[in-house]
Amino acid sequence: MECSSVIGPKTAGVSADPEVQAAVGVPMHFYGRRKGSSPAVGGAAASAAVPTLRPKPAILLFNPWATRTGRVPNSLLHIAAALGDGYDVELVDGNLEPDPWVVIERLLASGRFGFFGCTVMPGPQLRQAVPITRQVSEHFPLVVTIWGGYFPSNHPQAVLQSGWVDYVVQSAGEGSLPALLAALCAGRSPDQIPGLIFQRSGEVVRTGKAPLPNLDSQPSLPLKLLARRHPIKRYLPRTFLGRRTHAMHTSMGCPFMCAFCAVVPLYQGRWVARSAELVADDVLQMRDMHGVDAIEFTDNNFFVAEKRVRAFAERMRGQGVTWWGEGRIDTLDRYSDETLSLMREAGCRMIFFGAESGDDEVLAMVDKGGRQSGEQILRFAARLLSFGIIPEYSFVLGFPRPTEAEVWAQIHRDISFIRRLKDQSPATEIILYIYSPVPTEGSTLQQHSQAAGFRFPSTLEEWVSPSWESFDLHRNPLTPWLTTAMVRHIHDFETVINARYPTRTDFTLGEWGRRMMQLASLPRYWSGLYRRPLELKALQRLRRYTRPEVEGFYAEAN
Ligand code: B12
Ligand code: SF4
Numbered sequence: 001m002e003c004s005s006v007i008g009p010k011t012a013g014v015s016a017d018p019e020v021q022a023a024v025g026v027p028m029h030f031y032g033r034r035k036g037s038s039p040a041v042g043g044a045a046a047s048a049a050v051p052t053l054r055p056k057p058a059i060l061l062f063n064p065w066a067t068r069t070g071r072v073p074n075s076l077l078h079i080a081a082a083l084g085d086g087y088d089v090e091l092v093d094g095n096l097e098p099d100p101w102v103v104i105e106r107l108l109a110s111g112r113f114g115f116f117g118c119t120v121m122p123g124p125q126l127r128q129a130v131p132i133t134r135q136v137s138e139h140f141p142l143v144v145t146i147w148g149g150y151f152p153s154n155h156p157q158a159v160l161q162s163g164w165v166d167y168v169v170q171s172a173g174e175g176s177l178p179a180l181l182a183a184l185c186a187g188r189s190p191d192q193i194p195g196l197i198f199q200r201s202g203e204v205v206r207t208g209k210a211p212l213p214n215l216d217s218q219p220s221l222p223l224k225l226l227a228r229r230h231p232i233k234r235y236l237p238r239t240f241l242g243r244r245t246h247a248m249h250t251s252m253g254c255p256f257m258c259a260f261c262a263v264v265p266l267y268q269g270r271w272v273a274r275s276a277e278l279v280a281d282d283v284l285q286m287r288d289m290h291g292v293d294a295i296e297f298t299d300n301n302f303f304v305a306e307k308r309v310r311a312f313a314e315r316m317r318g319q320g321v322t323w324w325g326e327g328r329i330d331t332l333d334r335y336s337d338e339t340l341s342l343m344r345e346a347g348c349r350m351i352f353f354g355a356e357s358g359d360d361e362v363l364a365m366v367d368k369g370g371r372q373s374g375e376q377i378l379r380f381a382a383r384l385l386s387f388g389i390i391p392e393y394s395f396v397l398g399f400p401r402p403t404e405a406e407v408w409a410q411i412h413r414d415i416s417f418i419r420r421l422k423d424q425s426p427a428t429e430i431i432l433y434i435y436s437p438v439p440t441e442g443s444t445l446q447q448h449s450q451a452a453g454f455r456f457p458s459t460l461e462e463w464v465s466p467s468w469e470s471f472d473l474h475r476n477p478l479t480p481w482l483t484t485a486m487v488r489h490i491h492d493f494e495t496v497i498n499a500r501y502p503t504r505t506d507f508t509l510g511e512w513g514r515r516m517m518q519l520a521s522l523p524r525y526w527s528g529l530y531r532r533p534l535e536l537k538a539l540q541r542l543r544r545y546t547r548p549e550v551e552g553f554y555a556e557a558n
Helices: 018-023 074-086 100-109 125-139 150-154 156-161 176-186 263-267 276-290 306-316 329-333 337-345 360-365 374-386 404-424 444-451 466-472 484-500 511-527 534-542
Strands: 058-063 088-093 115-119 144-148 167-169 196-200 203-206 245-248 251-253 271-273 294-297 322-327 348-356 390-397 429-434
Touching (some): 058 074, 058 100, 100 125, 115 176, 125 150, 125 466, 144 176, 156 167, 251 263, 322 329, 329 374, 374 404, 404 484, 511 534
Parallel strands (some): 115 144, 294 322, 348 390, 390 429
16 A cells, blocks of 8 residues: 655645645545644754655654653554554654654654554643644644544543544554554545544544454564664563563453443443463563563453463463453452462462442442442452462542532541451552542443533643643542542541551562551551651652552562
């Protein structure tokens, strides 16, 4: 396939006439585009580029900053794998580039790229995604800008109204992106390509749900794209799991429909997985080629099928690789003792679970599948620990309730439950979040939130404001039913419990550091007086305590 993906000189402006566009090497007929003939703002792109007919459409993919240590940017690598050899792909990783715009500007100014693709999750990633895409749009107005990932999939209107994102790819992009690029290069309308959202004449066009890819036919991830700019080991940090930790994604979606979860609007209960055999092959290949000894499975729900997990564990026994993944308590509680024991033998060290709340009424409100209960949360922690696997439980505090008194009562109930759990199974890891609504349309939770006056921002400028960034991080939710005092109380309790039980995932915290923190926290933990634990905060700052709920578990660059 051919694509004239050269970004021509824009100082003169580009005619809307397709023949003229073709002559200067502009990708033809950008359906739904908003830029037309805006002049270039300056920079290297303003110098005359010689139009050439390129053999392959070229796309520059950008992973905005998300964490201090590099990790394999799977969202973009999966996309790049799907594009395959028919496309010219370059990847810039904001986690590793001190100033990604410098690199992006240089690459785009070469005139090689017709497309700019950016992955975006809510929170700090927006801090780079927003200004950089805006600059791409201003400096290189003929480059088509495409956003994908959880943020644009859940908030497409705010993204498109910015005027500088041309297309949102909703949910899995393996099918939609190659089809979009092919259509744009051929001058065809993308209306028939599922999984797209864009604007045409001020109207938002949605092309419907894209099918999920067959992960067994997915080609190997093109790690060479990473190696062009940085040694692969920089993407494989040291963590509590091992010396070189590789993040892998082996399934898409989730078969459940929890009312508060951002995965639901994207996948609507759909789930597909790569087979156990291929996953084990991928792991062993990474071990043999890059010295990987630990895997972080970032799947939304790695443990959906016991049969697949068992088959994977059988292959991993004795291979010297430890692993971590995310699952559901009710699902894993149905696993047999043999499977749990085999998992431990095969390297499973810790599993992350959304426990959410110990209160059965709240669990029912969040549609937690109807099978999880407070009693089960307690019992299962003990069961998993008996196999040598650490449960990492996340709790969500601050769900909407009809009155302020009931919100307070719920927060106190959840805190007591967490303390009970810690008394019973102290090795359980605890992660606390404050509830931030996700627009799972039609859910009771959404109705409660809206009735209480909660609204999302309608512009990207607002989304990047510090208060909404805090919202994304589940730190300060801006929800009308939570008072400042409630948010402070939750944070104060979190500081105290983190000091009383320092996370095992921070391997730099030696036994002495741990003891010191525990000792200092004892009076507050025993008395239940959590208010303003400044001394513990200072200690945590001194120890550079890493918050696993924001950046994943503590990692050190290799
Ligand atoms: C790894 C990860 C991180 C890493 C970041 C890695 C990085 N990018 O450098 C770390 C641990 C740092 C992180 C942090 C946070 N994360 Co995070 N993270 C994930 C996780 C576990 C995996 C993402 C991944 O690699 N997926 C693998 C790929 C293959 O799937 P994908 O991203 O969905 O990509 C597909 C499509 O979305 C689409 N696509 C994605 N990008 C693009 C781009 C283009 C151009 C196209 C065409 C298509 C496309 O195609 C891809 C292939 O099908 C997801 C959950 C999950 N299981 O996906 C959460 C998740 C995305 N994170 C989430 C959140 C909330 C956060 C935080 C805000 C933390 C918090 N307090 O909860 C922080 C803030 C991040 C920041 N600093 O900005 C939420 C988002 C929820 C929401 N409301 O939208 C998720 C969904 C977890 C959850 N279930 O709540 N995160
Ligand atoms: S089980 Fe987990 S990933 Fe699946 S819908 Fe519920 S919260 Fe989301």
